[in-house]
Amino acid sequence: MSLTRVEDYFLGRFSAMASPCEVLVDTDDRARANAACRIAEREARRIEGKFSRYRSDNIIHRINQSGGTPIPVDEETALLIGYAATCYEMSAGMFDITSGVLRRIWKFDGSDRVPAEAAVRDVLQHVGWHRVTWESSMLTMPAGMEIDLGGVGKEYAVDRAAALIAAEIPDSFLVNFGGDLYASGWRRGQRPWRVGVDDPERPGEGALYRIDVPRGGLATTGDARRFVMFKGKRLGHILNPKTGWPVENAPRSVTVLARTCVEAGTLSTLAYLQGPRAGDFLREQGVQFRIV
């Protein structure tokens, strides 16, 4: 972790969950800024370790290797799975934590390679939360299926880290894990945190516009870096679990401001899955958003 003084706040940086992570603390007190960053880093690593699908020593691995055997899960895992189940139900099956297996056949490397129709059909046999039995903290999933909490894990880590930091320091702060962020409140001098939103045409090269966030969660869903070209059209990496294909005519990026980062992330994903109707969907929700 590195901690540097920037303007009148401190900026802590580290890497976790395959993303650059930042904690901004509006203070002149290095010790408190340092404490905040360490809390964030520890929590990010804890959640990454516990829920990453790339590890073989955690609950996700046990579930994915269960081969149909019922797996009991701890309370925190149960809460996350419960949340995902609610999202599945609310989105009529569009938000599905079992859709990750489709990535075996989709490579979003900017090329024009798309999988064969038969391959998509085969893999779809192993997609669908309705095939999973989820009750009393016991999960039973048919062999060949996998769950992936990646769609909510990073946002969850942001909100968890923010809650832990708020319990320790009195200062205004902002937690940003790979673009999913939470701001704790007004900065000194009644100023909000100013967040730049990446230009999807030129990722990493500067903000397209800025959003002032005094308090709340902000998340962006988009195809900035991962896409395939099909018949001259650019298809982003968010897959429709029903068709097994990327969402068509989707916006380049959807940014949502909500009460928590988890809500912002879920709303931006659900909006993105609406394709061209993303804007209408978010207007109906009455949340602040930007679509590019």
Add this chain to the structure above:
Amino acid sequence: MQLGSSDRTRSIRGRLSAAACMLLASGVPGMAQTADTGPTTQLDLTGLLYGEANRVKVTEPTARFTRLYPDGHSYFAQLGIDVITGASPSGALPSGRTQTITSASGNVQTVSADQIPLTTFKDTRVALDGDWRKPIGRFASTVGGHFSKEKDYESLGATGKFSMDFDQRLTTLTVGAGLNHDGVFPVGGTTGELTDPTVIVGPRSNAKQVTTGMIGVSRIFTRKWMMAFNASRTYEQGYLTEPYKVLSLVDGATGLTTGELTEKRPSTRSRSSLLASSVYHLTDDVLYASYRYYWDDWDVRSHTLDVKYRHELKNSTYLEPHLRYYTQTGASFFRFGLIQGATLPEFATSDYRLGPLSTVTLGATIGFRAPGSAGEWSVRAEYIGQFSDGHPRDAVGVQRQYDLYPTVNTGSFVVGYSYGF
């Protein structure tokens, strides 16, 4: 996704909010430990190598330890060891003929006619510093202590600082005070003032008191710009003489040296300084600039301009060039030497550090994280050039031939490692 009816979509946000609330509700087992983040520790190790061409060499390893608690209070301790070897100008002049220098510690050395006499020495200094800082809301107080010891010098000090934030914490006012009690124990005993440097007249130990008061204000003007102003006043009292420095006596006509006398400085010194510093943040880079004006009642006045520019490179690496310019006037009693037979002045020194001089520092620091290493490394290299007027107007006879205060070229090299756990 068929969410045609707006009734149905509108309900999503509410249900989502409730679900998120449940997800984030605290009390999840296993999280209690993560919330309980204890204190953190930072360890900084540096090694300094400093060398003046043909003169002093300093090796200085330091270890700095900082312990930070989540509520903001902190402890800090630093241990430094300096090993100094080499030679420093004694204050005596080139003789014009073979010259001998004697000293109270019984060393005798012979110097060829046109060389600046140097005294050689070897010393080890151990310094221990510590402080404790406690913030309480808008206020913070710091108390600290200092102890250092070398063969012929000992220093014991205490400092206290109090700071307070105003105006949405954009402005901070700091007041502080320090007290130092030093002891000087010249090797072999203390010599007299403006007398034969071989005759011990004084006590083995000489006391010196230093009192300092400071007031400072720092202000954040814009999101990118912060400035600070500091004023300090220091009062020194006691034995302020450099025990091993001498002045040459020269023949008023030929300029040939005829002997040496010890120096004599006033027993009090009142020093003041004003400092303005600014930190300006560009998009990624940072520009630091400061100016300091210093004056004292020995008539030394100095200006210091210091500029650093931190340029961020990729992968947590930075490059920071550094430029510093310093210039001072000489003390009112600074003399290149004394004329044999003339009335002795009240005070006199020919210590080049109290003469008119300028220094230029040019250097750069590179900071980086080595792959597979947890901490941060930094490497700093600096050149320091010291320039004085080597041909003072009052030099007489043969002394006019010599560059009495030659340019001194110094290099320093520092490697630092910082690790937090």
